[in-house]
Amino acid sequence: MSKPLTIAMPKGRIFEEAAVLMEKAGYDLTGGMDETRKLIIHFPDQNLNIMMAKPMDVVTYVEYGAADIGIAGKDVLLEQDRDVHEVLDLKISPCYISVAGLPDQPLSRIAPKIATKYPNVASHYFREQGEQIEVIPLNGSIELAPLIGLADRIVDIVSTGRTLHENGLVEYEKITDVTSRLIVNPVSYRLKSKEIDIMVQNLGRIIEEEEVS
CATH class of the missing domain: 3.40.190.10 (Periplasmic binding protein-like II)
Structure with a gap:
């Protein structure tokens, strides 16, 4: 064998x-x-x-x-x-990677701050959009970042969207299915x-x- x-x-x-x-x-x-x-x-x-x-x-x-x-x-x-x-x-x-943040919150004009546990995915996505960003690496409770003013947006996995909704966040763009x-x-x-x-x-x-x- x-x-x-x-x-x-x-x-x-x-x-x-x-x-x-x-x-x-x-x-x-x-x-x-x-x-x-x-x-x-x-x-x-x-x-x-x-x-x-x-x-x-x-x-x-x-x-x-x-x-x-x-x-x-x-x-x-x-x-x-x-x-x-x-x-x-x-x-x-099945789930997907999404960009999310506070409702009606514009991106900073100079190097928006993006909190994520996917720094490479986030950097690649925003580079394709013509945006230069500052990545803030986090491993858990990513939703906290925009709530406390640490970041303009988060890039994270979304399954049902419930966690985003319960924390008052909205999705802005879907990056890719997973x-x-x-x-x-x-x-x-x-x-x-x-x-x-x-x-x-x-x-x-x-x-x-x-x-x-």
Whole structure:
């Protein structure tokens, strides 16, 4: 038997949706997932290892070969621009990246301040709009920034928009849609191409069936 495929999976909502998709494709990840404190879970009968990671770290593990495959949000891929192959849109955990701020709040004329955990995405977007901005990196509670006058706008992930609404913020522009993607380490793709292609085909078939239904 060949060496097991190691898959880096993000904790939380994406993992839950990905596990359902994987099960439909013939990969049952439920047995052993009750051991929630384990970071690496072995499934020898399926020749798989699952590595549990923070969503922002999945791409790093795949790029450096610690994992053969990973599941990462398109937002992370856009922000980090890592050397990995994006092979399949899993169509799960849909959301989008948006520009938001206080209602009727004009941008500062000189270097508007943009608070975000996506500095590269924000810089690229505003550069395309012809705006020179000052990025203020934040990791949590981005909505605070315009409320306390720290920033003119925020660039953040939006799912339902409820958090923005409850904090009196409005969306100004939608930057891009986001779903979770299957990514592969380039070396692994060469060495384990058969196993990886089978998984991609199985998942792709399920995604197509669900889109039709």
